[in-house]
Amino acid sequence: MEEEPGMTEPQPDRNAPRSSGLFRTPRVEEERDDRNRIKNLPEEIVFKRNARILITEMLELNNRTQQDTSMLVEEILHSVFFLGQIYSPSFSPRSLLDDDMFDALEKEYPQPFQLYSTRLPRRSPFSCLLEMVVCFYGQENEDQIRNKLKDVVHQMKEGSSSQILFSSTICISHTHNSCRYYGVSMSTRGRSAGEILVAASCFSNWHRSVSDAVMTYYPDKQKKSYFSRNMQLPPDVKCEVFNISEGRPMDLCRSCSDLFGLDTTVKKRWGYGHCAEAESLSNLFKGEPRVIEQLKPEVNANKGNRMKAKMRVLNHLKQQLKKFDTFKWDGKFYPNPNPK
Ligand SMILES: [Zn+2]
Structure with missing residues (x-):
């Protein structure tokens, strides 16, 4: 996944003076400020980043799975675009994706790009990801399914306390x-x-x-x-x-x-x-x-x-x-x- 600027943990500044008492206090405070800022990324940035995390995960799993899951990719694209459309401020597919990704996806999956502002999705994007993950690992592999979703959610939670485009709970029935x-x-x-x-x-x-x-x-x-x-x-x-x-x-x-x-x-x-x-x-x-x-x-x-x-x-x-x-x-x- 491509990282948004400012998403990485603060790195030590190589040019900063080595820890002499004189410079130490301001550095620590600056780093604390940086960390606070990083925990509160603007929601628009988080929405865009999380949309990309979901889409990238889906494309990767689609490539790795034996079954034809391209319909799930189309479905998640449409669902994400719909939620982008009704988000405030709204996001067009072009504003959510890089130019190269937009062109490639529109060519491969034209329908979501044509229908996101006239048709309703049947479910949320994370439900599409869940189905893909279940297809990939197999219905009985609960631990792997839960670990995969946990991993994706951790990426989507980074830098924000808002729940944007990911689910907080999973239910297993049998x-x-x-x-x-x-x-x-x-x-x-x-x-x-x-x-x-x-x-x-x-x-x-x-x-x-x-x-x-x-x-x-x-x-x-x-x-x-x-x-x-x-x-x-x-x-x-x-x-x-x-x-x-x-x-x-x-x-x-x-x-x-x-x-x-x-x-x-x-x-x-x-x-x-x-x-x-x-x-x-x-x-x-x-x-x-x-x-x-x-x-x-x-x-x-x-x-x-x-x-x-x-x-x-x-x-x-x-x-x-x-x-x-x-x-x-x-x-x-x-x-x-x-x-x-
Ligand atoms: Zn309930």
Whole structure:
């Protein structure tokens, strides 16, 4: 990865006088100032740098993996460009990439460059990276997957205390005899971006059971009187959550307990659908359809009420998108979840 100016740790100045008492104190203070400055890089610089870290990692893994993962590269480019477009100040793809990289990527993957200001991404960039990492290491290699993500997150955290384009938690779900299924929390900056991606995931990405559970509460943060599809997971479904960068296990939040019927002592409610559990369980349901048969969703949802709940989410999504006049949604998602 190319480093931004000022990203490296302060290096000793070779021309500085050797540690004589006279010069020592000012040098130490200068270095302390430098370190403080380096911990607080401007967010625009961090956004740009982190976008490049993600894209570079994806290109490298795409080159090294046996499978055809080029679609994931297209998807992350589009998702990063979309988030750049709605960032304040906004970034065009050209302002995020060096000229050479821009030309090469636009030639190889033209669609993300054409569609980032009219189509919504189906998920956040870090979810695309997660899928690539899982493809590369294999679904059962949890330690390698978590270590790789940790390594990327450490690069993205450097010089900043803001969480920009990376996820803080990973969830791993499985039953006693199933594979492991992964999910990460929403890697968006700012309330609107997160809200937009939760709605987009409900419509175009998550398994229907997860979308329905989230739409039961989203966007009003309380249960709808006319639509109740939160679920009680079967007892053999295990969901473990970890902080990616520190590796420590974490408790589930109260929202996830509401959505999936999982026990927790935590009082905190993160936004419904923002946590890593949603993506991880969605992947489990897609991969292990028999788990769905044992689910006991609350049954209070006829077709008309489901449509009403979807309209509520859609209207909220459109309200959020109105805040960004450079983005004109054509009503579609990228990549198309149902290619004809
Ligand atoms: Zn949660």
